[in-house]
Amino acid sequence: MEYQQLMQRVAVLGAAGKMGSGIAALLSQELVRLKLQYRLEHLRLTLIDTNEAAFPGLLAYLADQARRAAEKQIVTLRGFYSDRADLVDNGEIIEQYIADLLSLVRVDTDLRVVAPATMVFEAIVENLEVKLKVFKQLAESCAKETYFFTNTSSIPIGLISQRTDLVGRVIGYHFYNPPIVQKLLELIVPETTRKELVGLAVELAAHLRKTVVRSADVAGFIGNGHFTRDGLYGLNLAERLVADRGLTLPEAVVAVNRVTQDFLLRPMGIFQLLDYVGIEVYQSILAIIAEHGEQPHLRSPLCDRMLAAGIRGGQHQDGSQKDGFLGYEKGRPARVYDLESGTYRTIDEALLGKVDGLLGPLPSSALTWKALSRDGHAGERLAAYFGKLEALDTLGASLARDYLKNSKVIAETLVQLGVTPTVDDVSAVLKLGFFHLYGVADFA
Ligand code: NAD
Numbered sequence: 001m002e003y004q005q006l007m008q009r010v011a012v013l014g015a016a017g018k019m020g021s022g023i024a025a026l027l028s029q030e031l032v033r034l035k036l037q038y039r040l041e042h043l044r045l046t047l048i049d050t051n052e053a054a055f056p057g058l059l060a061y062l063a064d065q066a067r068r069a070a071e072k073q074i075v076t077l078r079g080f081y082s083d084r085a086d087l088v089d090n091g092e093i094i095e096q097y098i099a100d101l102l103s104l105v106r107v108d109t110d111l112r113v114v115a116p117a118t119m120v121f122e123a124i125v126e127n128l129e130v131k132l133k134v135f136k137q138l139a140e141s142c143a144k145e146t147y148f149f150t151n152t153s154s155i156p157i158g159l160i161s162q163r164t165d166l167v168g169r170v171i172g173y174h175f176y177n178p179p180i181v182q183k184l185l186e187l188i189v190p191e192t193t194r195k196e197l198v199g200l201a202v203e204l205a206a207h208l209r210k211t212v213v214r215s216a217d218v219a220g221f222i223g224n225g226h227f228t229r230d231g232l233y234g235l236n237l238a239e240r241l242v243a244d245r246g247l248t249l250p251e252a253v254v255a256v257n258r259v260t261q262d263f264l265l266r267p268m269g270i271f272q273l274l275d276y277v278g279i280e281v282y283q284s285i286l287a288i289i290a291e292h293g294e295q296p297h298l299r300s301p302l303c304d305r306m307l308a309a310g311i312r313g314g315q316h317q318d319g320s321q322k323d324g325f326l327g328y329e330k331g332r333p334a335r336v337y338d339l340e341s342g343t344y345r346t347i348d349e350a351l352l353g354k355v356d357g358l359l360g361p362l363p364s365s366a367l368t369w370k371a372l373s374r375d376g377h378a379g380e381r382l383a384a385y386f387g388k389l390e391a392l393d394t395l396g397a398s399l400a401r402d403y404l405k406n407s408k409v410i411a412e413t414l415v416q417l418g419v420t421p422t423v424d425d426v427s428a429v430l431k432l433g434f435f436h437l438y439g440v441a442d443f444a
Helices: 018-038 052-072 074-080 090-103 128-141 157-163 195-207 223-245 249-263 270-277 279-292 301-308 349-359 369-373 378-391 395-416 423-434
Strands: 009-013 044-048 105-108 119-122 147-150 170-175 184-188 211-215 326-329 332-338 343-346
Touching (some): 009 018, 018 170, 052 090, 052 105, 074 090, 119 128, 128 147, 128 157, 147 195, 170 195, 184 195, 184 423, 195 211, 211 423, 223 270, 223 395, 223 423, 249 270, 249 349, 279 301, 369 378, 378 395, 395 423
Parallel strands (some): 009 044, 009 119, 119 147, 147 170, 184 211
Antiparallel strands (some): 332 343
16 A cells, blocks of 8 residues: 555554654644645544543644644645635644644544554553553454554564564554654564565655664664663662762762763763653563563662652653652752662762762863764764773773773674664664764774
8 A cells, every 4th residue: 555545544542641642743743744735635643542631631732743843844834725815824824734733633542443544553551461452452453454553662563463463564663752852763673574564664754754773673672772781780880889889879879870971971861861761661671671582680679679669750741750769850850869768868069079079070071961962073072082081090980981881782782682783773773862972882
């Protein structure tokens, strides 16, 4: 079938969730483009979620994203609406665009309405049994031509397709959070996937202006394959600093966060990233990789203890950060959790002084990820920076160098496991999806 035919009836499952709502917004904009540019009729975007209460917010989000998209492409929209003499100023065109987009959308809690879909995007909870149940129901109710795109972060696609009788018709379409902003799309293609589906997935990604990096169908894929192991290294390092250097756990967490953010010039430290993803989500991804990748050593007792204490991280509905290893003020770490007392401790001068005293100074305090990410000559500055890091004889520099080396070892492990043929793909995923400024092998 042609792209335009396949885009006739699209469904998103888990559409009210973090990822599902972003995927729904992207698809709504692509469908309304097809409608306006090619005058296609009968296009339909069906949004399914069990959380009915979230539908008004979801529709408001789609309208808001549509408005932003419309404001950026007003000239194109004027062309689409050139036969509408009644639409004169920009505001009228934008309102019409939003109305046209929303007219394609239906929300529902009942999975049965997905039966006529030509393409289904699944973004429900990361739980194999729940996903299998939903896919089995759709395998029975949908046509044999329907294609399925799953946003799973870690579950092998082949496993889902085999267990649901959908072999050849499921593809991994792994958006990054938030889907509307993030450029990276990891594409996971089991060997049995129909060629037509692969072509369609690539064509759609181009229309959504995403950059595709292909990953083999190995649990965790490239992005989470690296992130989970990188996180585990940070978690274990914090525990090592407690055992070997006499730090309290809160001090060690702040120290490792500082090494991974400020010494390594990453956008956030590893503990902030763990909180961003959510400690529970992280543990479940790790468990899936451990089980399906046959790597039982991938476990974090420290995360188990945090979860047992009821500390989960993750984000609120409005996208703001929940407290996890770190406590947040206006999105910035301001406190650190103390498992012993069960309370958060302020990250004050005394705590920072102790951590900095142990780690030593940064190679260059003037360089930050933020400044470098806007710098046209970042490459040269990074090389000079890591040259200085190499020469520094401090604990902070030595931990940072070891962290870099471990990141490269992780990338090599992913190559050995057959997740990707080259470490360059790992670098591409880290740069695009995690906003690293350099590749895994550049300075390790
Ligand atoms: P989420 O909890 O924000 O959203 C899940 C949504 O699915 C919720 O709205 C929930 O009500 C709905 N839901 C649950 N069971 C359902 C069912 N049976 N039928 C219909 N709706 C159902 O989760 P999320 O973070 O958006 O993650 C969704 C998927 O995307 C997971 O597979 C996750 O691993 C993956 N993913 C998440 C991220 C991320 O950073 N959050 C990034 C990439 C991929």
